[in-house]
Structure formats: C-alpha cells, structure tokens
Amino acid sequence: MSKALTIGVIGGGLMGHGIAYLLAGPGHRVGVYEPSAEVRASIPERLRAIVELLDDVPAILERIDVHDNLADAVRSAQFVFEAAPEKLQLKQRIFADLEALVGPDTILASNSSAIPSTEIGRHLKHRERVVGTHFWNPPHLVPLVEVIQTEWTSDEVVRRTMELLASAGQQPVHVRRDIPGFIGNRLQHALKREAIALVAAGVCDAETIDTVVKSGFGARMAVLGPMEQSDLVGLDLTLDISEVLVADLDRTPGAHPYVREKVEAGKLGMKTGEGFRRWTPEQANEVRERLRRFLVAQRKVPRSKRR
Numbered sequence: 001m002s003k004a005l006t007i008g009v010i011g012g013g014l015m016g017h018g019i020a021y022l023l024a025g026p027g028h029r030v031g032v033y034e035p036s037a038e039v040r041a042s043i044p045e046r047l048r049a050i051v052e053l054l055d056d057v058p059a060i061l062e063r064i065d066v067h068d069n070l071a072d073a074v075r076s077a078q079f080v081f082e083a084a085p086e087k088l089q090l091k092q093r094i095f096a097d098l099e100a101l102v103g104p105d106t107i108l109a110s111n112s113s114a115i116p117s118t119e120i121g122r123h124l125k126h127r128e129r130v131v132g133t134h135f136w137n138p139p140h141l142v143p144l145v146e147v148i149q150t151e152w153t154s155d156e157v158v159r160r161t162m163e164l165l166a167s168a169g170q171q172p173v174h175v176r177r178d179i180p181g182f183i184g185n186r187l188q189h190a191l192k193r194e195a196i197a198l199v200a201a202g203v204c205d206a207e208t209i210d211t212v213v214k215s216g217f218g219a220r221m222a223v224l225g226p227m228e229q230s231d232l233v234g235l236d237l238t239l240d241i242s243e244v245l246v247a248d249l250d251r252t253p254g255a256h257p258y259v260r261e262k263v264e265a266g267k268l269g270m271k272t273g274e275g276f277r278r279w280t281p282e283q284a285n286e287v288r289e290r291l292r293r294f295l296v297a298q299r300k301v302p303r304s305k306r307r
C-alpha cells in the first residue's frame with residue numbers, strides 16, 4: 001500500500017463528502033473545509049451512512065476531520081480536491097487562497113463539471129500543479145474519475161493524481177485536453193441527442209428508448225465499451241453501418257426544441273411528476289432504489305483491503 005498522505009477537500013456537499021470518504025479509505029488523512037455550519041454538522045452522519053451502505057470499516061471515519069476554515073483543512077496537504085459550488089470566480093478565489101496556504105508542489109484538483117480547470121488556474125503562479133478531477137455522482141459508488149490535463153498541467157501531476165485515485169479504488173482516465181464535457185458527458189449527451197430526436201420525431205416514446213438501451217446494447221455496455229465492441233464485430237462492418245447511418249443521425253444545432261418546450265411547460269422530470277415520461281412519487285423512488293442497489297452491489301470493498 002502506498003504511503004499515507006494528507007489531503008484537503010474543499011466543500012463538504014454532495015460530492016465533497018463522498019470524495020473525502022473515498023480518499024480516507026486507503027489510509028490517507030483527510031481535512032474537509034465546509035463553510036456552512038449546517039452542512040458541517042451533517043457530514044459525520046452522511047459519512048456513517050456510506051460506511052453502513054457499503055458495509056465498510058468504521059475506522060475510515062476517524063481519518064476525516066471537518067473544519068470551518070480553509071487553512072486548517074489543507075495544512076501539510078500533498079493534494080487538495082476542490083468540490084465547491086460551480087462558480088468560476090468562487091473557484092478562482094479558492095485556488096488563489098490555496099496557493100498562499102500550501103507548498104508549491106501540492107497538487108490542486110478541481111471537481112468542476114463544466115468550468116474548465118484551465119480557467120480556474122489561469123492566474124496562479126504554479127499552474128502546472130492544477131488538474132481537473134471529474135468524479136461522477138455519487139463518487140463513492142461510481143468508479144470513474146476523468147483526470148483532465150490543462151495546457152499547463154505537468155505529466156508528473158497527472159501521473160501522481162491517477163496513482164492516488166487508483167489506490168483509492170477508483171478508475172482514473174487521462175483526458176489530454178480540457179474540452180467541454182470531457183469524455184463521459186460528451187458520450188452521454190451524444191446518445192441523448194439522438195434519443196430526444198427520435199422521440200420528438202414520433203419514432204417511439206421515451207419509455208421505448210429506455211427499454212432499447214437497457215435491454216439492448218446497454219445490457220452489455222458495463223463489460224463491452226463501444227470501441228472494443230467495434231473491434232469485436234470488425235471495423236469493416238462498422239464502416240458499412242456508418243456509411244448508411246451516420247448521415248441520417250440528428251444534427252440539430254444546440255439544445256433540441258423538444259427539451260426546451262418541456263422545460264417551459266414545467267415538465268422537469270421526476271421532481272415535477274413529468275419530464276420525458278410521467279412519474280408517480282413511488283415510481284420515482286423505485287428508480288432511485290434500483291440504481292442504488294445496482295451501484296452498491298458492484299462497489300463493495302473487501303474488508304481485507306482496508307486499514
């Protein structure tokens with residue numbers, strides 16, 4: 001097991017507390033900075049709930065301290081993971097404060113989903129240690145972390161960040177350019193674009209889209225990515241299908257008007273009882289519970305791998 005590190009996590013909200021839990025798992029000491037007294041008070045309970053959910057070892061929680069000030073949370077930290085609200089100026093200010101508090105070698109990672117880490121680190125003195133680490137929600141259940149290299153991030157910083165995340169049981173991938181949506185959200189939205197266009201064109205209803213994905217190619221996707229699937233069937237076949245199909249796929253520039261109409265009509269999804277599909281509160285809960293059970297079953301960490 002690699003040497004125990006000291007790690008700061010900025011923001012103890014939805015993502016921050018899960019990231020703190022993950023990093024404390026393999027034995028690292030984690031300090032969480034959370035300015036809201038209410039959120040701070042809720043963190044121990046939320047962390048205990050993760051331990052229970054995953055039947056993990058309670059000693060993990062002893063390695064996480066929650067602070068009401070930034071300096072204490074990042075004291076002697078070799079890594080800092082920022083999971084504060086998605087506002088550029090706020091994140092820039094946090095990173096400027098961090099630069100004044102930590103050594104020049106401390107790696108500063110942002111969990112931003114949309115704001116480029118390039119912009120967050122633009123005005124810093126040591127921009128080579130700024131890196132994007134895009135976790136997926138909930139971070140303690142979804143293994144992927146996209147590690148985004150800005151034009152200034154050094155290869156060494158990418159390497160050390162990926163090593164740390166792998167040691168915490170995550171599946172880090174290297175994104176070599178800081179582009180909108182990184183890799184995962186681009187792929188997800190490419191699929192959604194076509195799904196929305198098919199429903200808008202009356203080819204099928206929204207439920208059918210979900211059935212086709214879950215019972216069709218989605219059923220094998222957790223073990224067979226699209227590139228290996230193409231190699232499996234052969235690129236000659238992939239080319240033949242591309243020649244027929246690609247020109248026919250949706251090319252609506254920007255957001256599809258069908259989604260805009262739904263939003264304008266207040267049909268926002270499960271929270272309003274209707275989005276692409278209609279939902280009773282019981283049906284919505286059933287979907288959440290099904291997802292939780294599936295993710296937990298895949299995620300449990302053997303106790304033998306814990307400190």
Ligand SMILES: NC(=O)c1ccc[n+]([C@@H]2O[C@H](COP(=O)([O-])OP(=O)(O)OC[C@H]3O[C@@H](n4cnc5c(N)ncnc54)[C@H](O)[C@@H]3O)[C@@H](O)[C@H]2O)c1
Pocket residue numbers: 010011012013014015016033034035036039082083084085086087090094111112113114134135136137
């Ligand atoms: N929620 C998701 O699904 C998801 C997924 C991937 C990435 N992200 C990104 O992670 C980041 C955090 O998102 P979240 O969903 O955890 O939000 P959240 O609102 O649940 O948590 C943010 C926390 O930051 C705290 N905060 C406010 N000002 C702060 C400051 N100046 N310094 C430190 N903390 C501060 C808030 O009190 C709050 O507890 C965002 O950049 C978001 O885009 C979110």
